[in-house]
Amino acid sequence: MRALLSVYDKTGVVELARGLVALGAELVSSGGTARALQEAGVPVRQVEELTGFPEILGHRVVTLHPKVHGGILADRDRPEHRADLERHGIEPIDLVVVNLYPFAQDPSVELIDIGGPAMVRAAAKNHQHVTVVVDPADYQPVLDELRAAGQVAPATRRRLAAKAFALTSAYDARVAEWLAQPAEASSGPPEGPGGPASALLPERLTLVLERSGEALRYGENPHQRAARYRLVGEPGFWDQVVQHAGVPLSYLNLYDADAAWTLVHDLAAWSGQPAAVIVKHANPCGAAVAPSLAEAYRRAYQADERSAFGGIVALSAPLDPETAAAMVQAAQADVVLAPGYEPGTVAELQARRKSTRVLEAPPPSPPLRHFRQIAGGFLVQDPPGCRAARSTWRVVTKRQPDEAEWRDAELAWRICARVKSNAIVLVKDGQAVGIGAGQQNRVQAGEIAAQKAAGRAAGGACASDAFYPFPDGVEAAAAAGVAVVVQPGGSVRDEEVVAAADRLGLAMVFTGERQFLH
Incomplete structure (x- = not known):
């Protein structure tokens, strides 16, 4: 058995190599992996000994050679392939252990891996004869199978090949996304919400997901199966929850x-x-x-x-x-x-x-994009949340809020942005006292919020996630006892609504930002 080991992440590679040598395998490696094995006293053959060609271009070209890829890709069941190997002195490679440069952590041209993905794809394509391992978590199971049966089972090789193609697919998608950014922004991760539309919405998006380890009891209802998936190579805070x-x-x-x-x-x-x-x-x-x-x-x-x-x-x-x-x-x-x-x-x-x-749980990790599935595709947008700062808000009534009312208005607005539309939120002294959510009309959402507040909103704030189309919503807020109303503004009847607030002695603030959430 011949194994080619070329890994950026050296976790467990020395132990794997020792196990393979104990099984009689010949190891081939290069660069840092070869040095790590040599320093650990593990016998290893340099790739250039195999190819007869030194690594060049600052390690950009090492394994890109017919004696490497021919050894990986040869179909041993085809006589013409075996004849080609013999004619050109190419030795078959049975096991390929590769992981890739950490491009996602530090995007740069030099961390776009070429030789690694090429070997991974070649080995995965020829999984009928070659075992490809891209995850240190698979080292021990592969060793166990080799020790028990002298070979890796076909089902395991196929599973590992699927994992390998998922890795290269996610890797290529991340590189493509980075290259799609404007040149001046391409030295780091893609821009977040508020950045150029091209950064958020490139021509193509490739999502490669893997199922997380935990088992979910069921979906929205017990008769529905469910699982959590995560972006390959981009774990979120849920992966760190205990x-x-x-x-x-x-x-x-x-x-x-x-x-x-x-x-x-x-x-x-x-x-x-x-x-x-x-x-x-x-x-x-x-x-x-x-x-x-x-x-x-x-x-x-x-x-x-x-x-x-x-x-x-x-x-x-x-x-x-x-x-x-x-x-x-x-x-x-x-x-x-x-x-x-x-x-x-x-x-x-x-x-x-x-x-x-x-x-x-650690702090949440906000996503770059917000996805919602529809038939045959997805809707993609910036993640929801408050963007407009209080400094950009505008008081549109004769009465100005005092500082306590401003504080309640800000809190009501931030909570309202996380309530399903139509939404009305009543706040007093740092506490939500009434929340009306998910109604088809704004007045009813306000009535529900006021009913839940039961008089506790007196002197507080009312937030509406979208403009009031008629004065009746403001009248309901006044009936609940609030002193200030915060809303986006933008209705054709804004003048009527503001006049109603003035008549009722309310302060009213326009944020200029709608906060629908569906």
Whole structure:
């Protein structure tokens, strides 16, 4: 058996090489991989000994040679292939172990791997005769099969070939995306939201996904199967989440928890205070900021205690005993997310309900693009969220908000941006007191928010995710007792709506930015 080893990530390669040598394999390698094996005392043959040609162009051309690719691509079942090998003195290669330059971490021309993908694709194409390994996690299983049977099983070779093509596909897609950026921006990752349209929306998008390791209980409903997939080579924060307790997550647990985690981090970053968010069916039913985490949680829970039952609780700071005690006294949660847990707090939550999923998570990693699937394709856009700063907002009424009202208006607006449309959010003193979500008309969303607020919005703020088309929505906000209304503006009846606010003694602020969320 002859094995060619050429890896950028040296994890486990020495141990693999020793195992192969013990099985009688001849190793061929070059560059850093060969040096690592030689320094470990593993016998290895240089690629240039095999090809009779030295590496050139600063290591750009090393394995691009017929004696390498002929040895990988030869179909040993075809007499003409065997004759070609013999005629040209080409030795067959049975195992190819390659991983690629880390282009995704540091995009540059010199990290566009050429020889690596070429060998990977060649070996994967000829998987009937050649085993290709691109992931150190597969080293031990391959060694185990070789030790047990003297060969790698056909099914394993096919599985590894599929994995290899997925790797090269994702790698090429990442390079293509980088090259599609304007030249002045191509020294780093693609621009995020707000960048040029060509950066966000290139002519072609290639998404290569791999299934993550955790098992999801089911989809939106128990009769639907589900799994989480991630972009190959671009893990997100969910890959670093640690589950300390509870039953496995479901599709909706992940979807709702992602929404809660994004919002709680946004509120904490904006306010500079601890924040707590409770999400139910992708909508926040409670949100608050406060000087302490326990107070933020209590105020978030008080927003809508009935809806909080079975919801997702997200906390911006590590769970402390005071907050844990408050959570135990409140309605049970399906999922709890926090950046950490002080001693004893996980056990306290478990004692309340053993099935609650207790998750420790790093900060969220915002996506570059937002996808939504439709029949036969996808819609692609910038990720949702607030872009317009308060400094760009415009007071359009005679009455100006005072600083406390400004603060409530900003919080209401940030929460409203994460509520399904049509949405109305009422806030008072750093606490959402009424949230009306997902209604077909804005007035009804306001009525629901006011009903939930039950008088607690007096002197606070009302946010609407889109403009008020008629004065009736502003009249409903005034009836709920708010002092300031924040909305995008832009209706043909803006003058009537502003006049109604003036008549009712409200302050009104236009953000110039709609926040529909579907």
